[in-house]
Amino acid sequence: MENKHIPEKLLTPYDPQSTEKRIYDAWEKSGYFNPDVCIQEGITKADAKPFTIVMPPPNVTGILHMGHAMMLAIQDIMTRYHRMKGEKALWIPGTDHAAIATQSKVEKEISKKEGKSRYDLGREEMLNRIHAFAQDSHDSIIAQVKAMGASCDWSREAFTLDETRTKAVYTMFKNMYDDGLIYRGTRVVNWDPKGQTTIADDEIVYEERKAKLYTFKYAKDFPIAISTTRPETKIGDVAVAVHPSDERYTAYVGKEYDMEFCGVPIHIKIIADESVEKDFGTGALGVTPAHSMIDSDISKRHNLPSIQVINEYAKMTLGGENILGKKTTEARETIVSWLRDEGLLEKEEEVNQNVSTAERTGGIIEPLPKLQWFIDVNKEFVLPESTLEGIASGSKTTLKQIMRTVVQNKQVTIVPEYFDKTYFHWIDNLQDWCISRQIWYGHRIPVWYKGDEIYSDIQAPEGEGWVQDEDVLDTWFSSGLWTFSTLGWPENTPDLATYHPTAVLETGYEILFSWVARMILMTGYGLGTIPFHTVYLHGTVRDAQGRKMSKSLGNGIDPIDVANKFGIDAGRMALITGTAPGTDSRIDENKIKGYKNFANKLWNITRFIITNTEGFEVDNEKNEYTEEDQILADEVRTLAIEVGADIDALRFHLASEKIYHYIWHRFADVILEESKEIFTGTDTAKISSRKQFLMNTLADTLKILHPFMPFVTEELWSIIPRNEANSQKLLIIESWPFLENHTH
């Protein structure tokens, strides 16, 4: 057969590498990622329904991994589909400064290369270094996001630490401060001696280790033995607590003792408290208010003093020469051998212990009393304007109540649904949120001091002598504002009015608390509304053996490598298909390769159809389908409707499988094969009907597949012969097929 009208590139297999970059550039140049442009050009109606997604901002700590690739693929599928449905589809990209994560990464690098600490460099120089690193990291991340085919609106790109977002952060802080929801107080917090900062409860990772549990008496004449894994803290004990109903000790409750413990004078009062477990150890708890959260609570209930014996560097601040200034671990040995020598040690046993470590630095958490900033989640305040169901405008509520209510009454739905139970469980155990961090990278706390005066605003107060708080805010404070800070809040922007609340928040289940809950909190408080209608939680992408991808295992797959080797279209399909929400998935090269073959299949389907319909003009004004072809056409309509319904219902794994299955095993395997017979026959009505059907259906399947495999479909769209009057130049802004047949 003569092939002179077949575009030359169709004669060789599909080559994603030479295609994807070129196509992305064409999209970017078109401006169609920006819904405003679509409206200006008459592609989208000005009063169309908005559809908004904010991209969970990747941390500027390095490069993207397959988890990011999956997240971007899912969000791009939604954005492209809704754009094709004629909605004002807006996907806002951005990055997160990720305070601790970024600073500790740069600190590590500097320490390794130059042997210097942040204190050697000083605040200003250190921040310069971090900014330079963050900028580099940002640039490579953006390049990667583009390589994934993400159709996000770059004109609206945001950074959690840029000017607009900083203004939002400061405004929110001031509002909460004025409402008394943000307070400063001394509490026992999680101190990371390695990172030299406090961290939040959910930044802690528990590691199971063996530890020794020592049972002993403070002194020979003390009546009760206590157990502890940390004898060095006992020089800070102020009480021994027993359970009120524990008859072994009732006689002693209320008595006070003065003793010398390893050279340190201590004063111990015996108290009864419900929180003590009778069955653990001796049933008596040595109370160390300064170095244990629980003990701190007990001491508050009983009006006991707090004695700090360990400092920020995990070194002893009390005791004789043998202890003072020593590391806690050394002091422990000293004290244990003293106990042994004195004959006070009754028992020494191995126990399993969950040690709290800092997620970012690996430092072992030292509970310390510190003066910090907190958000009070239980304090009542008046919400002036509210669209929250169950919380009327002007009524009193609490942040905890907001977080609970909107999920409980399904104003925000979580997919998969069972995660809301985990969410409630977390809310019920929630304590006040410590938001200050003793690091340098981040939003500096907008509070200034002068003597006893305290001032909070979005900028420094007038006058001399004001000193700004040294600390910065927890990074999740700024990411909590993400859905509306990206739209220009606190200004009353048209974007904010149009695109908020957002439609879907698509993210990993591991940040349900640290991020999703905080967004609900911040949006409920700040705007009296919800940040999003639906939360879609994806699982973790694992390797073929089911292991987490990690640098140390070297089992990670770089999405850019995937793009180079198989095309990112194939990578996207492999990540989406067969992956249910909330469930971890496995990926390996074989799976991706299968979808590369699929892209090539589509390529060859197109070649077959172009070859066999050469010179045939599609005229859809007169529909001359045979009865047989009309049945096939109805099937395509059903497909378009079903795939659309699956995307609407966030069943991406089913949607992609349906279109894949149709194209390969129905359209190619059955219909194309059958067409060969028709074309070699003599029935001209049948032949022209079939040609028309093939051309129409090819166009329709390209449209339906486009959200999933945007590059190869866009490329083929530019190749197939089309009626220019009835079709757009770029597939990205084509209408979803059979839209008028959808029932809503």
Next chain:
RNA sequence: GCACUUUUAGCUCAGUGGUAGAGCGUUACAUUGACAUUGUAAAGGCCGGAAGUUCGAUCCUUCCAAGGUGCACCA
């Protein structure tokens, strides 16, 4: 300890109140074709175990077992 979740073909996973599906793998045959291959077909499952609800359960309920995750405890 509490909660959530998973258990379906050799592997990885979808799915549904009416005795099961995909991809990969395996086997056989065909084909150089629109296809850096593809097609046709086959083998392979008491849908973790037990009980219950139901006309009917892989699906709903309860219990049990084994994995995973979260939270708490961690004196």
